[in-house]
Amino acid sequence: MNAPRDLPQRVVNRTLQRDGAATLGEQLAARFAERIGQRTLQPGARLPSVRECARLHGVSPSTVVAAYDQLQAQGLVEAQRQRGFFVREAPAPRGGAGAAIAGAAARPPALPAPIDATALIRGMFQGRQGHVGPGLGTLPEPWLDAALIERALRRTLPHAADALRYGDPAGDPGLRQALSRRLDGELGIAADPGQIVTTLGATHALDIVARTLLQPGDAVLVDEPGWAVEFARLTRLGMRLLPVPRGPNGPDLAVMQALIAEHRPRLYVTVSVLHNPTGHTLSLATAHQVLKLADAHDLLIVEDDTYAWLAPPHAPRLAALDGLQRTVYVSGFSKILAPNWRVGYVAATPALAERFIDTKLLMTLTSPALLERAVAWCLDQGLLRRHAERVIQRLDTARQRVMRLATDAGCTFVAPPQGLFGWIDTGVDTDQLGTRLAEQGWLVAPGSLFHARPRPSTLMRINFASSQDAAFWQCFTAARRALQQPTRVRGAAET
Template sequence: MARTTDTAARLPAALQLSRDGSRTLSEQLAAHYAALIRQRLLAPGSRLPSVREGARRHGVSPHTLVATYDQLLAQGLVEAQRQRGFFVRERAAPAQRGEAPAASPPDSPRVPVDASMLIRGMLGSGGRPGPGLGTLPPAWLDAPMLQAALRRVLASGREDELGAAALHYGEPAGDPRLREALAQRLADVGVRASPRQIMTTLGATQALDLVSRALLAPGDAVLVDEPGWSVEYARLTLLGMRLLPVPRGPDGPDLAVMEALAREHRPRLYVTVSVLHNPTGGMLSLASAHQLLQLAQAHDFHVIEDDTYAHLAPAHAPRLAALDGLKRCFHISGFSKILAPGWRVGFVAAPPDWIERLIDVKMLASLTTPALLEQAVAVCLEQGLLRRHAERVVARLDAARGRSVRLAQGAGCEFVCPPQGLFGWIETGIDTEALAQRLLDRGWSTAPGSLFHARRQPGTKMRINFATAQDAAFWREFESEREAMRR
């Protein structure tokens, strides 16, 4: 048995338990401790809190703690030592890079079934009002601008140039005109990248996928924000990666937890939304960004910075890729959030020694990307059309956010992070997964907090879209259903 240590004082903050969920309090606590043990945040030999201390810490009865430890015993994660307490058991070492990963335990993370639900919400809510949707309302988008950009592309240039764009494959790295415009756009937010370091993709989601495939092998450990985007959890899980959730706060990730996970698991990658984080709306502080990059250097992992909401964010917001100089960072963004969901144009700015590898992976995945659409986006950037459209959207979003915040607070909700950007992360005081079903029966599509965790768990938080949560009728229904659940 490894040397025993008492780690009760060093445990992460107590779990917020749901008393209205489908799982008992002891089941929730057992899952919480099991995750800490499997991530080795509780090392072998560590002593768990005594029954009395654990009950006080989590605000439950001693009987609940006994039931929790019984479940951990049954899973083989802890052992009881007579008159000493409960201790974390030694477990088999994880497979090394290049070895076949061991079979997953029965309760290991599987592809989140809720990821498809979130995607369906992005693609359309079946006619339901969508306070939890992930896109701007169609009425906010500028279809005439997009049509004009396409007409300019079709009308410009010689006939042979149009034929090359429309009738042949485009360049593997992406349209040169767009890459030139993207280099200028990135310089405006402090990211220095030559057009040769930029590769276009079918939206930011494909960019995330291509970088992951280029960097990782099945069984590799990947740091992810939690709460975070469940589609990203599902995508990485399908690639065979081991997810290491890092708690995300208003200023960025919990760096102490990140360092402990990095030391124990030697992750290859950290995937994050540094600016206007989904779902919290948080912004990475400059101090956190510097410390994060120091951790990446010390523990030799790369960083994917997903800047999907760049056009809604202040230009001065710190970008990891700007501070890093594109040495360890891959900077990713796209245009579907600001132009239109169907305009699947994205890109990645990469360290110089990785760009050819990325182009090879892209060609295997999709050959090339649509040159006509990329040239239309280039027109929007070059002519200032996109900048002016984004300014109008931001002004409209600011007004919508003010109204949505007042309605949410009037309904008794609190914001976990300062309200900014497109999304708000609110504390409701009740199990939002059960609440979401009741609201769905009333015709409202919402985004409960369980959608944004690597392991499904009940919780009392919920994501709202400020642009689509302005209807006072929704908040009246929200209050009515919440009170019915409390009764």
């Protein structure tokens, strides 16, 4: 959904043009329409009150009323008496009610679908140049080693002719050998090169695993809180999500056992080390209990170790404890090398690895051998390990600074700060907080993103590396204070 067609493109920029071809009301409506179309304003989200919106944009309340009236006429928002204006649900897909009923009858009962995780991802790609977001899931660009990437790419140039043909379906042999050495020597995971399949990043690896091992309607155990992208991806594949509360030591074993007994899930997808968003790491005792449950109930565990390069090597990995018998290990390099280096991999038993290759062939045929060889060179030379050590040191310093800033802003940490992310309690609804901060150009990750069943939350995930700007915390404090102040509601069309 785009801005109104008769408006020039520039009206959707951040600054309203008082001398523009469109009125201020039209420009403001176009801005909201763009955010709704990009799903950075979710269905059900409440728009700022008329007075608050007028204050934020420096316009009169009547201008805001005119903009909201246009949005309502376009079917993008609805007014709820004594409550305000809310983004409307997307229109139902075409095909008729009969088709929808027939499709529902053919599927097992599904748990409520999660919120659309693409809102945060779209915001990441649309961020202003040089303006980092506290809600981002990656390292800031200045933290990355561009010189290392350039050197690695130059090393692949003598093999550029290999790009003229398809590569090995399992992935570049040199990278798989380097990965085998790292897994065994540094993480204690015994996997020979034949048990490793390369992918287009860790997310692609998780998708290959799900498409290989699951059928629509299958139940899948997931951590809660957990990552919204995984919730949304599994739901779109037709899976039923079974949230397991995640605590400091790992999943709630009693809840997990009860869900297994009732639903007979096929998979448990988890982040053992530096869990997203809490930063928790699975304890050795809980890891053993999880593996016992998996063995007793024929459950396969998918271990997502996306943040492996930021974690201590001695942290317990399920794949190391059971020798990849009931675990499938997934990781990648975009979090440490560069977000655009979509190189990941999956390690499993030889039989499962062959099945994953078949799925990979159907999805992408092969993966880019030149990029994989560049990563292999970084591993073999020890350069990636040294780069990771520098990042970890820098992250330790950033974490201490952000802890002070967040505490001074009135937040409390609900999990011990570790790794890249902090899990904080703001004391206010972070969906509303996120909307206010987005108006000022700050992308945050509200707590509702991390629940399989959406619900309001006062929690928020922050990226320690990209939350060091005191200007953000000043905006955060002002927005938080405004939400804490009681307001007198005068109806949807308050002026």
